[in-house]
Amino acid sequence: AKPADLEKAILCAIDAGYRHIDCSPIFGNEEAVGIALQMKFAYGSVKxxxxxxxxxxxxxxxxxxxxRSACxxxxxxxxxxxxxxxxxxxxTAFQVQTNTEESAAKSSNLIFEDIPLEETWKEMEKLVDAGLVKSIGLSNFNEAQIERVLKICTIKPVMLQIEISVNFLNERxxxxxxxxxxxxTAYAPLGSPGRMQ
Incomplete structure (x- = not known):
């Protein structure tokens, strides 16, 4: 969606009562969400x-x-x-593959980088200590990967965001x-057209 359309959609969602907004750099929605939030805060519609x-x-x-720099x-x-x-x-960790520091998300040449989950989790915990985030969690992790984090964590993950849909309950x-x-929390609860194949 175009940024202006996304901003309008977020403003309408907040007006309709939405209070949780899920973002990601890969979604390309952070700037539009930020603009919409600031508008609502300025109007006094929400705090x-x-x-x-x-x-x-x-x-x-x-x-x-x-x-920390990503956060x-x-x-x-x-x-x-x-x-x-x-x-x-x-x-999974990717290397950045361009001289311009273009995100690996936009690169067709993805190379995995050997960075332990444990190292990344410890850096996430520092964000809580610094007051940059209130809570931390995981997305798309399996049981073994979650256990690796649980073995070393000082701050336990509070959330696991995974695909759960009418065709894939992911109960285990x-x-x-x-x-x-x-x-x-579930993503794609009604399925995802991009995942039909």
Whole structure:
């Protein structure tokens, strides 16, 4: 969607009562969400404490020296001082493959980078300590990957965001997360046209 159309959609969603907005650098929605939020805050329609804003760490920002700067860039685009929830979007790290630091998300030449999940999680915990995020969690992680994080964490993941739909209930992973007190949110609950093949 065009940024102006996205801003309008977000403004309408807030007017309709939406209070959770899910963002990601890969979605390309952070700047439009930030503009819409600031408009609503300025009008007094909603306050910051009324909204729950989630965003995610993209794959080319894992590891030491990258996590905080990625979060700060997200906050800048969203025009916020903190996130309510910040998720590691995928348990895989990519190298940036261009001289212009173009995101790996836009590159057709993806190369995986060997950065341990544990290292990235420890960097996520520092964001909580710094007050940049209130809570941290995971997205698209399986049981073994979640267990790796749980073994080393000081701050436990509060959320697991995974694909759950009418055709893919993902019950085992939901039960696993709940057994550790990790809440679950679904994406693509009605399916996803891009995943039909």
């Amino acid at each position: 910051r404490e009324d909204m729950f804003i989630t965003s995610k760490l993209w794959n080319d920002c894992h590891g030491k020296g990258k996590v 700060e860039e997200t906050l800048k685009k969203l025009k916020l001082k903190f996130l309510d929830l910040y998720l590691i979007q995928w348990p 992973l939901v039960e696993f997360a709940h057994s550790y007190g990790i809440q679950v």
